Every structure is written in C-alpha cells, then in structure tokens.
Amino acid sequence: MGRIKVILKRELAGYFATPIAAVFIVIFLLLSGAFTFYLGNFFVRGQADLIPFFDFHPWLYLVLIPALAMRLWAEERKEGTIEMLLTLPVTMWEVVVGKFLAAWVFTGIALALTFPMWITVNMLGNPDNGVIVASYLGSLLMAGGFLAIGSCMSALTKNQVIAFILSVVVGLAFVLSGFPMILNLFSGWTPHFILNAVSSFSFLTHFHSISKGVLDLRDIFFFVSLIAFWLFATATIIDMKKAE
Amino acid sequence: MGTMVDITGLRKEFGSIVAVDGVSFTVGQGEVLGFLGPNGAGKSTTMKMITGFLTPTGGTAKICGYDILEQPLEAKKRIGYLPEGAPAYQDMTPSAFLTFIGEMRGLSGEDLRKRVSGTVEKVNLQSVLEQPIETLSKGFKRRLGLAQAILHDPEVLILDEPTDGLDPNQKHEVRTLIRTMAPEKAIILSTHILEEVQAVCTRAMIIAKGKVVTDGTPADLEGQSPTHNTIVLTVRSGDVYAMQAQLAKIDGVKKVEEMGQDGEFTQFRIFPDPGRWIIADVGQCAREQQWEVAELQVERGQLDEVFRNLTAPKQALT
Numbered sequence: 001m002g003r004i005k006v007i008l009k010r011e012l013a014g015y016f017a018t019p020i021a022a023v024f025i026v027i028f029l030l031l032s033g034a035f036t037f038y039l040g041n042f043f044v045r046g047q048a049d050l051i052p053f054f055d056f057h058p059w060l061y062l063v064l065i066p067a068l069a070m071r072l073w074a075e076e077r078k079e080g081t082i083e084m085l086l087t088l089p090v091t092m093w094e095v096v097v098g099k100f101l102a103a104w105v106f107t108g109i110a111l112a113l114t115f116p117m118w119i120t121v122n123m124l125g126n127p128d129n130g131v132i133v134a135s136y137l138g139s140l141l142m143a144g145g146f147l148a149i150g151s152c153m154s155a156l157t158k159n160q161v162i163a164f165i166l167s168v169v170v171g172l173a174f175v176l177s178g179f180p181m182i183l184n185l186f187s188g189w190t191p192h193f194i195l196n197a198v199s200s201f202s203f204l205t206h207f208h209s210i211s212k213g214v215l216d217l218r219d220i221f222f223f224v225s226l227i228a229f230w231l232f233a234t235a236t237i238i239d240m241k242k243a244e
Numbered sequence: 245m246g247t248m249v250d251i252t253g254l255r256k257e258f259g260s261i262v263a264v265d266g267v268s269f270t271v272g273q274g275e276v277l278g279f280l281g282p283n284g285a286g287k288s289t290t291m292k293m294i295t296g297f298l299t300p301t302g303g304t305a306k307i308c309g310y311d312i313l314e315q316p317l318e319a320k321k322r323i324g325y326l327p328e329g330a331p332a333y334q335d336m337t338p339s340a341f342l343t344f345i346g347e348m349r350g351l352s353g354e355d356l357r358k359r360v361s362g363t364v365e366k367v368n369l370q371s372v373l374e375q376p377i378e379t380l381s382k383g384f385k386r387r388l389g390l391a392q393a394i395l396h397d398p399e400v401l402i403l404d405e406p407t408d409g410l411d412p413n414q415k416h417e418v419r420t421l422i423r424t425m426a427p428e429k430a431i432i433l434s435t436h437i438l439e440e441v442q443a444v445c446t447r448a449m450i451i452a453k454g455k456v457v458t459d460g461t462p463a464d465l466e467g468q469s470p471t472h473n474t475i476v477l478t479v480r481s482g483d484v485y486a487m488q489a490q491l492a493k494i495d496g497v498k499k500v501e502e503m504g505q506d507g508e509f510t511q512f513r514i515f516p517d518p519g520r521w522i523i524a525d526v527g528q529c530a531r532e533q534q535w536e537v538a539e540l541q542v543e544r545g546q547l548d549e550v551f552r553n554l555t556a557p558k559q560a561l562t
Contacts, residue, residue, distance in 0.1 A: 006347040010333075017335045080331035084392070087295040087327070088348045089320040243258065243298055 003090050007098030008105065015106050024068060028110045031060055036117065048125025053117055054135045054211050058175050058203055061146045065107065066167035069150020070160040072099050073238065078158045082242060096235045100151050100227075107143045111136065131213035138210030141223035142203050146171050148230035155237040178202025247272050248400050248430035249294065253303030256289050256454075263289045265454035266303070271400075271430040271447075276422065278445035278462075279434035282555050286454040287434040288328050291404050294432070295325045307400055321349070324398035326406055330389025334378035338369055338388050341377060342395060349396045359395055366421060367391045382409040390418065394425065401425070403433040407440060419444045438547040441465075452555040462547070468554075469545030475514040475526050478539035481505055487535070488512065494529055496520035509538055 015021040032053065036042045040052025076082040085095060121127050146167075153166040176182045177198050186195050199205055206219040249271040256264040264286040271277050279287045292298040294305045296312045296319060305312045307319040332341055342363065346356045364370055367387040372380055377388065386409055393401060406422070407415045422431060422444050435441065441448045442462050449459045458465065466472055479487070484502060491500045491514055499515040516522045523542050530537050 002350070003348060006344065010336075010344045013340070014333070014335060079334065080327060080329055081333055083292070083297050083327040084325070084331050087297050087320060087323070087325045088345070089317045089350075090348060091317070239299075 003094050004098040004101065007090075007095060008102045011099055011102030012105060015102070020068070020071075021106070024064065024106075025110045025113060028060065028064055029113060031064075032056065032114055033117070035060070048121055048127040050117060050121055050127065050132055050135060051211070053114070054139060054207075057139045058142065058207060061143055062168060062171050062175055065143060065146040066150045066153070066164045066171065068103055068107065069147050069167060070154050070163040072103060072151050073154040073234070074158055074160045074163045077242075077244075082238075086242065092235045092239060093231075096151070096231050096238070100147060100231055100234075103147050103151070104140075104144050107147065108140055111140060111143065128213065131211070134213045134215050135211035137215070138207050138219070141210070141220065142207045145174070145203060145223050145226045145230075148227040148234070149174070152230045152234045152237065155234045155241070174201060174203050176202075178204035248308055249432065250306040251294065251303070252305075254290060254293055254300050254305060255302035256286075256293060256298060257301045262454055264293070264300075267451070267454070267456055268303070269449065269456065269459065271432060273399075273430055274427050275447055276426050276431045276433065276445045278441040278448045279432060279451060280436065280438070280441060280448060280551060281434075281451035283436070285451045285555070287451055288404055289454075290451070291325075291402050291432070291434060292327075295323055295402055296320055297327075321396075322399045324393035324396065324401045326389045326393040326403045328404040330386045332377050332385065332388055332392070334376070336377055337374050338364070338377060338380075338384075338391075339373045341388065342391060345392050345395055351396065359397075363391045363395050366394070368417070383411060383414045386410055387414070387418070390421070399429055401429050401431045401433075403431070405435060406433055407435070407437065415440075438551060441547065450551060450554050457554045458550075463544075465547055465550050466545035468550045469547070471513070471543050471549065472545030473516055473521075474543050475516070475523055476503075476511065476539065476541050476543055477514060477526060477530065477537065478509050478511045479530065480508055480536035480538070481510045482535070484510055487533075490529060490533055491526065494522065494525045496522045496525065511539075513543075 015024075035056035036050075036053040040055060042052050045052065073082070076085065086092070118132060121132075122129070149170050150163070150167040153170065154160075154163040156166065157163050179202070183195060183199055186198055200222075206222045209216060210219050247270045251270065252268045254264055254267045255262070267286070267290055269277075279290070281287050289298065293300045294307075294312065296316050299313070305319075308322045310319040310322070312319045336344070339360070342360045343356065346359055351359055364373060367390050369384065369387055369391060372384050377385065380388070386406070390403070390406060393403065403422075407418050410418060419440065422433070425431070426444075426446075433445070445462060447460065448462050448465050450457050450465075458468070477491075484505075487510070488500050488502060491497060491512060496517050497514055498517045501513045501515070503511040503513050505511070514522070514526060523540065527537075527540060530540070
C-alpha cells in the first residue's frame with residue numbers, strides 16, 4: 001500500500017510541475033461554466049438544480065480526460081523510465097493503480113473546483129443538495145471510467161496522439177451506447193437482451209440514474225467493475241508490450 | 245566469496261528471433277563482470293531478464309538466493325540497476341527523483357535524507373540538485389542514473405553501459421567509484437569499450453548472437469590474441485633481410501615479420517614459440533649486432549583483436 005502512495009504522490013506532483021494542471025483545470029472550469037449557462041440555459045429554466053451542469057460532463061470528459069490520460073504510459077515507454085520503474089521492488093498492479101489514482105485524484109480536484117456552481121444554485125434557490133452530492137459522486141465515478149480506458153489506450157502505444165484518439169473513440173462508444181439514436185439502430189431487429197446489454201454499457205444510462213439522486217449499487221458497481229476491467233487490461237498490455 | 249548472481253539457461257525469444265540463447269554463469273561477491281559484445285548481441289536483453297523487467301522464455305536468475313521469477317520483490321530489493329540510456333523523469337529535479345526512488349525502496353525520514361545526500365556526494369551531483377533533469381548534460385544524467393542504482397546500497401549492481409556519453413574525466417571517476425564499491429558487491433556491467441574491461445573488470449565475458457563465446461579474466465582474453473607475448477623491435481634501418489635472418493636464428497623464435505619502415509626506422513614483430521620468453525635474447529642479439537634500438541617491448545595482446553575474432557561474422561575464404 002505504501003508504494004501506491006509513493007507513486008500517487010510523484011505522479012500528482014508531476015501534473016502540477018508542468019503546465020498540464022493549470023491548462024486542464026482552467027479549460028475544464030471554463031467549458032463546464034460555458035456549457036451550463038449558454039447551452040444548458042441555466043437561468044432560463046428557472047429551476048434550482050444542477051442538471052444543466054452535470055448533463056455536459058460526459059461530453060467534457062470525453063475530450064478532456066483522454067488528454068490527461070494519454071501520457072500515463074505512453075510517455076513512460078517513450079522515455080524508457082518504465083524499465084527503471086518496473087525493476088524497483090514493486091508489483092505491476094501497484095504501479096497501474098498508483099498512476100490511475102493520481103490521475104483520478106487530479107480530476108477530483110478539478111471537479112471540486114466547480115464548487116462556485118453549487119454555491120450559486122444554493123443562493124438562487126433551494127436545490128436538493130442530496131441529489132447534487134450524488135451527481136458529483138456519479139461524475140467522479142464516470143471520470144474514473146474514462147481514465148481507466150485512457151490508461152489502457154496509453155499502454156498500447158508510445159505515441160500520445162494515437163493514445164488520445166483511441167481513448168476518445170472507445171470513450172465515445174461507451175457514451176453513445178445509451179443514446180436513443182444508437183439504441184434505435186438495434187431495436188426492432190435484435191433480441192431484447194442484446195438491446196439491454198448495449199444500453200447497460202452506457203456511461204449515460206448509469207450516470208443519469210445516479211444524478212437523479214438514486215444511488216443504486218448496480219450503477220456504482222458498473223463503474224467500479226469497468227475501472228477494474230480496464231486497469232486489468234492496462235497491466236496485461238504493459239506486460240506484453242514492455243519488450244518493445 | 246558467496247555466489248550472489250546465479251544464472252541458468254537464460255533464454256529469450258522475440259517471435260522467431262532468439263535474442264539470448266541459453267546463457268549461464270555465476271557472479272560472486274567482489275567480482276566485477278564485464279559483458280562485452282557487439283550491438284544486438286543480447287547484453288541488454290540478458291540484463292533486463294536478470295533485473296526482472298523482461299520475463300525469460302526459458303531459464304531463470306537467482307539473486308542472493310531469490311528467484312527473480314518466483315520471488316521478484318525480494319530479488320529486486322537486492323539489485324541496483326542502471327538501464328541503458330539512464331532514463332529518469334525529465335520534469336523532476338535530481339533531489340526529488342532520488343527521494344522518490346528511496347521511498348519506493350522503503351526508505352524514509354532521516355535515513356532516506358542521509359542516503360540521498362551521501363549518494364549525491366559519491367557521484368558529484370551537488371551542483372545540479374535542484375535543476376530539472378531535462379536541463380542536465382548527458383554526464384550528469386548518467387551519474388544520476390548511477391546514483392539511483394546505488395542509493396539503497398544493493399548487494400548486486402547491474403549497469404548497462406555506465407560510462408557511455410561521459411568525457412574521459414567522468415569515465416575515470418565512474419570507474420574509480422565502481423572499483424571502490426566492488427569488494428562488497430557483485431557487479432555486472434556491459435560495455436563495448438575494451439579499455440573499460442581492462443580498467444575495472446575482474447572477469448570478462450564476450451557474448452555474440454545470444455551466446456557466451458568466452459569467459460575469463462581480461463588477461464586470459466589477451467592471451468587469446470595472436471599477438472600476445474610477441475616482441476616489437478624498432479631499430480635504425482639497415483639491411484632488413486639480414487636483420488630478419490639474424491633475428492630468426494635466436495633460439496625460441498618462431499617467426500619474424502617486418503611491420504614497416506618509416507624513414508630511418510624499421511619495425512619487426514617477433515613471434516616466440518609457445519611459452520617462451522624471448523625479450524632478453526632479442527635484446528642481446530641487437531647489442532651483439534650493434535643495431536641502434538629505438539624501441540623494444542613485449543605486447544600483451546590486443547583485446548579488440550580478440551573481440552573481433554570471436555564476434556565478427558566469418559568472412560568467406562578468398
């Protein structure tokens with residue numbers, strides 16, 4: 001456990017030692033604000049909730065999180081530091097989890113910095129703060145899902161641009177699989193259980209049900225097991241490709 | 245002199261290519277083993293398997309009794325490893341980087357601080373301790389890599405080209421450091437600089453095409469040179485044929501070759517019969533003939549010649 005913490009600390013410090021942290025946080029805050037007020041019609045709706053804010057999170061994450069995750073392993077392999085790291089007395093899963101957690105904590109910091117949004121809505125009305133807390137939790141879990149996918153894509157290549165594009169594409173598949181547009185393609189000619197399976201892999205479906213304030217264990221389990229799966233895939237790919 | 249590294253039948257295949265083909269050897273405390281071989285011979289791959297980075301296709305390595313495949317953590321704790329190119333996190337400072345390595349190795353508090361400052365002194369990194377690693381020169385980066393490897397005072401040191409990219413002074417410093425650490429440790433280093441083997445290694449091993457082709461002391465290797473123990477004699481030019489005939493008459497001389505003339509001087513190489521020590525006789529012959537001798541010496545043998553003979557692809561006979 002101690003070594004995971006050491007890795008987490010180093011990685012997190014790495015974000016703040018480079019302009020990555022500032023750029024990511026500023027852009028995340030600007031975009032989430034702009035989306036909420038302009039596209040989400042926060043004021044026009046006249047309702048004291050943060051639905052217009054959280055509704056855009058899957059799309060923000062789709063583009064921003066791959067940018068954060070692409071360097072996780074690609075850089076490590078390109079610089080050759082992976083060889084030094086993996087010959088320290090540490091297990092593969094400690095490294096994979098430590099690096100992932102650092103990126104996740106960093107996303108959590110960015111997400112926490114949207115607190116003025118929460119203050120605003122509380123000043124304007126009486127929102128259901130329980131729903132908002134659940135939504136934040138759902139958003140964080142979803143960010144973890146995107147990060148785990150990004151981690152795996154980053155393990156596939158030394159090239160960060162390729163890692164970015166792959167993560168966006170795979171992330172998009174997971175977002176869209178719950179979209180009516182995509183589901184309509186399947187409905188009518190496929191058996192019902194396939195339709196259910198496709199939509200059950202959707203980030204949107206699970207995120208929406210959490211952000212309604214219903215903390216269903218199944219939704220939490222979905223994100224947790226998704227993260228575990230992609231991290232396991234990351235470790236496997238690194239093990240296979242480290243000779244290259 | 246306990247065995248600290250025990251390697252048996254190490255083999256690595258990449259697809260259809262056999263990079264390392266059944267390498268076995270042991271290294272004891274106090275030994276400095278030099279890994280020699282042309283590029284692509286399998287030196288780095290062997291080191292990557294010993295340190296647990298690559299999983300061997302066959303065979304295994306035991307570090308202080310711990311199998312790198314079965315007890316990787318215990319084995320890795322006892323190894324200090326400098327990978328090829330001395331990689332490090334470019335956006336960190338040497339001080340933060342060494343602290344990170346120390347913490348990963350389970351050091352903390354005062355102990356960690358002392359180890360870091362002690363190691364920094366050993367490799368002379370004090371002046372750049374707070375500069376980002378990406379701004380450091382190649383020599384500093386290499387020394388940082390070395391610092392990272394020796395930080396926890398490991399029993400086994402594995403160094404992949406430790407002096408590559410260093411200037412002659414820095415090379416000398418690093419070799420001195422390796423020699424001072426040698427008595428308590430087992431050290432394996434790879435190099436393609438032959439003088440390095442003579443300078444620091446107690447034992448040299450040449451690897452070609454994934455196999456060990458020779459293993460012995462640097463002196464043993466020199467002994468394999470065709471010019472080992474030959475006498476080089478340089479004298480003022482005269483009747484070259486008569487001189488050559490005179491030299492050939494000496495007891496114990498097998499062959500005399502004229503190596504060339506430069507203006508006033510002629511150089512001969514005199515090959516002794518096996519096991520004969522003939523420098524005194526050659527000297528006496530020169531005095532008797534009243535030749536003007538400019539140089540007279542015994543050649544120890546050229547390591548690079550041995551290296552080429554053992555590793556170069558055999559050319560077709562013409």
